[in-house]
Amino acid sequence: MKIAIASGKGGTGKTTVAVNLALSLEDVQLFDCDVEEPNCHLFFGFDLEKVENVNIAVPVVDKNKCDFCGKCSEFCQYNAIAVLPKKIMVFPALCHGCGGCTLVCPQGAISEENRCIGIIEKNKEDAGNLVFYRGLLNIGEPMASPVIHALQKHIDIKKTAIIDAPPGTACPVIASIGDMDYCILVTESTPFGFHDLKLAVDVVRNLRIPFGVIINRSDIGDKKVEQYCIEEGIPVLMKIANDRNIARLYSEGIPFVSKMPEWKEIFVQMFEMIRSVINEEVKV
Amino acid sequence: MKQLTVISGKGGTGKTTITAAFASLAENAVIADCDVDAADMHLILKPEILDTFEFTGLKVAEIDQSLCIKCGICRDACRFDSISSEIMIDPYECEGCGVCEYVCPEGAIRMVERKAGEAYSSTTRFGPMAHARLGIGEEASGKLVTLVRYNAKKLAERYGKEIIIIDGPPGTGCSVIASITGVDMVLVVTEPTLSGIHDLERVVEVAGYFKIPAVVCINKYDINEENSQRIESYCKDKGIEVVGKLPYDDIPTKAMMEEKTVTEYSDGEFSSGVKSLWENVKDGLSEHARKRVGDLPIVHNP
Numbered sequence: 001m002k003i004a005i006a007s008g009k010g011g012t013g014k015t016t017v018a019v020n021l022a023l024s025l026e027d028v029q030l031f032d033c034d035v036e037e038p039n040c041h042l043f044f045g046f047d048l049e050k051v052e053n054v055n056i057a058v059p060v061v062d063k064n065k066c067d068f069c070g071k072c073s074e075f076c077q078y079n080a081i082a083v084l085p086k087k088i089m090v091f092p093a094l095c096h097g098c099g100g101c102t103l104v105c106p107q108g109a110i111s112e113e114n115r116c117i118g119i120i121e122k123n124k125e126d127a128g129n130l131v132f133y134r135g136l137l138n139i140g141e142p143m144a145s146p147v148i149h150a151l152q153k154h155i156d157i158k159k160t161a162i163i164d165a166p167p168g169t170a171c172p173v174i175a176s177i178g179d180m181d182y183c184i185l186v187t188e189s190t191p192f193g194f195h196d197l198k199l200a201v202d203v204v205r206n207l208r209i210p211f212g213v214i215i216n217r218s219d220i221g222d223k224k225v226e227q228y229c230i231e232e233g234i235p236v237l238m239k240i241a242n243d244r245n246i247a248r249l250y251s252e253g254i255p256f257v258s259k260m261p262e263w264k265e266i267f268v269q270m271f272e273m274i275r276s277v278i279n280e281e282v283k284v
Numbered sequence: 285m286k287q288l289t290v291i292s293g294k295g296g297t298g299k300t301t302i303t304a305a306f307a308s309l310a311e312n313a314v315i316a317d318c319d320v321d322a323a324d325m326h327l328i329l330k331p332e333i334l335d336t337f338e339f340t341g342l343k344v345a346e347i348d349q350s351l352c353i354k355c356g357i358c359r360d361a362c363r364f365d366s367i368s369s370e371i372m373i374d375p376y377e378c379e380g381c382g383v384c385e386y387v388c389p390e391g392a393i394r395m396v397e398r399k400a401g402e403a404y405s406s407t408t409r410f411g412p413m414a415h416a417r418l419g420i421g422e423e424a425s426g427k428l429v430t431l432v433r434y435n436a437k438k439l440a441e442r443y444g445k446e447i448i449i450i451d452g453p454p455g456t457g458c459s460v461i462a463s464i465t466g467v468d469m470v471l472v473v474t475e476p477t478l479s480g481i482h483d484l485e486r487v488v489e490v491a492g493y494f495k496i497p498a499v500v501c502i503n504k505y506d507i508n509e510e511n512s513q514r515i516e517s518y519c520k521d522k523g524i525e526v527v528g529k530l531p532y533d534d535i536p537t538k539a540m541m542e543e544k545t546v547t548e549y550s551d552g553e554f555s556s557g558v559k560s561l562w563e564n565v566k567d568g569l570s571e572h573a574r575k576r577v578g579d580l581p582i583v584h585n586p
Contacts, residue, residue: 008322010295010454015479036455037293037486039479057363077342077380098363098381139486140493142426142458149365167295167454170321174376174421191540192300192324199322203420207376220537244507251477251508 001278002161004033004177005184006204008196010167012186013216013240016250018164019043020257022130024267029159032134033176034166035118035147041134042253048121054135054150055114056097056143061088065109072101072110093142118147120154131159148175169199177204181278183211184237189221197225201234210277217242237270285440286573287448287467288565289318291491293483295454297473298503301536301546302558303451304328307410308545309562312446315408316436317415318429318463319453320401321422328543331406331413339416339431341400341424342380345373351392358384358393376421400424403431405439412439426458433463447569456490464491468573470498471527471565476511484515488522497572499525501561504532527568528561530554 005018015032019040022030032040041048059072059081070083080095081088092115102110118141123132135151137144144166152175155161165176177183183204187197197213204211213229218239229236240246249256257263290303300317304325307315317325345366347358352371359367362384366377373384375398385393400423403416414436416428436448452463452470464470470491474484484500491498500519505512512529519526531553539549547555 009324010292010322012296034455036457036460037479037483039294039482042478042482075382075386077382096364096379096381098379098383099361100381100383100386103361103383103386137457139456139489140461142461144455144457168319168321168425169420170418170425170459171376171421171423172455172457173321178376190537191327191543195324195327196322199420206420220534221541247507250479251475251511253478 001275002155002163002180003182003184003274004163004165004180005186006165006173006177006200007167007186008169008200009187009193012188012193013214014167014186015039015164016216016256017184017186017214018162019255020263021267021271022162023255023257024264025160025271027129027159029131029133029156029161031151031155031161031163033148033151033163035135035137035144035151036166036172038134038136040132040164043255044123044127044132046127047124048134049124051120051122051133051154052150053116054118054120054147055116056095056146057099057112058092058095058097058115059090059101059110060113061090062109062111063088065107067107069106071104071106075100075104096143117141117143120151144172145175148172152179169203173203174207177209178207180209181281182274183209184214185211186214186216187225188217189215189223189225193221194225194228201232210281212237212274214238214240216240237273238266285437285446285448286569287450288469288471288569289450289452289464289467290471290473291452291460291464291487292454292473293456293487294474294480297475297480298530298536299473300324300328300451301540302473302501302561303449304545305547305558306449306562306565307408308547309559310447310449313411314436314440314443314445314448315411315413316432316448316450317413318432318450318459320416320418320425320428320432320459321453323415323417325451326415328540328545329408329410329413330543331404331408331415333404333406335405337403337431337435338399339401339403339428340397341422341427343382343395344375344378344380344398345384345393346396347371347373348392351390353390355389357387357389361387379423401428403428403435405435411445412443414439426462429459429462456486460487460490461494464496465494467496469569470496472498472500473503474500474515475504476502476508476515478511481511481515481518485518488524499527499565499568501528501530502526503530505529507532525568527564528557530557530561
């Protein structure tokens with residue numbers, strides 16, 4: 001069972017929900033798919049170790065074979081190869097690794113080499129019932145999606161997997177949540193939170209993923225998010241009030257369920273409800 | 285023309301609140317909302333759209349099922365796993381490379397344009413604004429950011445504005461890179477949480493990678509003063525100026541509820557903090573823009 005935590009707007013509490021939910025359950029895997037700015041590990045004491053590099057296959061041109069015909073450059077949708085009358089240039093940072101240039105080259109002058117754009121890491125020491133993986137995009141690299149795809153290959157489908165997604169609605173979000181059984185959207189009831197929630201709802205509806213909403217800092221702003229959820233028939237899974245104590249614990253990297261254990265039961269109940277929704281979906 | 289981008293690494297630290305306030309304080313600026321996949325600036329600035337530009341991102345593969353013989357050659361060639369075992373294209377996964385079209389022996393696949401969003405040139409009560417809306421799950425957010433920045437430049441030329449203030453997206457990836465390349469300075473808005481610090485450090489590295497000077501503002505500095513001190517000493521080590529510290533306050537939320545910038549809404553501590561932040565940012569921007577000019581060969585010595 002795969003559950004993603006997403007949001008639209010950043011800073012609404014995705015990581016807080018993902019970490020505290022993971023710590024409330026038994027035998028669970030947690031994947032930090034916000035590979036541009038992963039934060040989950042800050043809430044656990046353990047060290048991380050590298051599992052693998054994430055590579056993209058980029059072209060290498062054999063200058064002895066290339067006759068500067070320009071077919072590769074014409075084919076490339078990402079402007080990653082430029083051909084001049086007597087010169088060919090490759091821009092690896094723009095390459096998506098589709099392999100098209102190697103296919104179209106009539107001289108067989110293009111081969112590929114791996115270029116590392118990020119890494120996958122996991123928890124080094126035993127962390128009890130928790131298995132933790134994260135992806136990390138290298139500094140200066142634009143494409144997060146290949147790292148997210150590589151990270152999700154480590155999901156063990158026999159177990160519960162919790163996925164902390166990046167903010168927004170663009171391709172890294174789709175890469176993170178596209179394959180999920182359920183999506184929890186975390187928002188706050190402010191105009192920005194509400195506006196971005198509606199965008200996120202569009203995404204999950206387009207992907208046909210069952211979803212519910214957590215309203216964080218539920219007592220700031222107004223009641224518009226809750227009204228909207230009622231009108232749209234979207235379940236409100238949980239409300240978390242604006243609590244300076246929770247904010248303080250967050251700032252120190254302490255998961256609040258470890259200091260406020262009464263919340264564990266609330267997370268477990270939410271999880272049970274989500275599980276029954278997923279099981280219903282399977283039957284349908 | 286000077287360009288400033290407000291970024292943060294971590295989302296929700298207050299980029300848009302601060303950038304919107306800058307819009308109301310700056311006398312000679314164009315505002316560009318480059319957080320194109322979750323744009324919020326328009327909720328405060330209420331732009332009146334002057335021009336709309338259709339944005340076509342990468343192409344997408346389309347299979348003519350009447351010609352397809354389900355041989356699966358396209359599926360084997362696709363590096364993005366965007367063709368299912370039933371030989372259907374997943375438009376969300378398709379990166380528009382065209383390999384499937386090239387390898388299909390039946391000529392059943394063609395690459396088609398897709399509308400991936402819209403960009404707008406607008407006017408607001410504080411001056412011109414460039415913004416956009418990216419379609420759901422679209423790929424080319426960096427390209428749309430580049431279009432928004434192009435429109436902002438055109439607006440600056442048309443209305444004789446000297447500064448472009450860019451509200452950037454969270455993260456460190458493609459849309460962030462597109463938002464900061466070639467600007468004179470970035471303002472990183474952070475918060476004194478472990479996540480805020482971690483993300484600040486990464487995004488400062490990204491700015492350094494592209495050789496863009498950075499200054500830092502600590503928002504909600506009083507929720508954890510120890511962490512705020514950590515940020516200050518980190519910045520000192522890196523030679524980065526902390527140009528402002530703003531308190532934890534409900535003013536940003538209250539102002540947002542009334543669709544106002546914080547400085548329009550109140551004159552309190554938060555707003556005066558934002559005002560002095562803007563003065564410091566303006567000074568830094570002039571200094572870095574001057575340095576940039578200084579790097580160019582001097583043709584005429586006055």
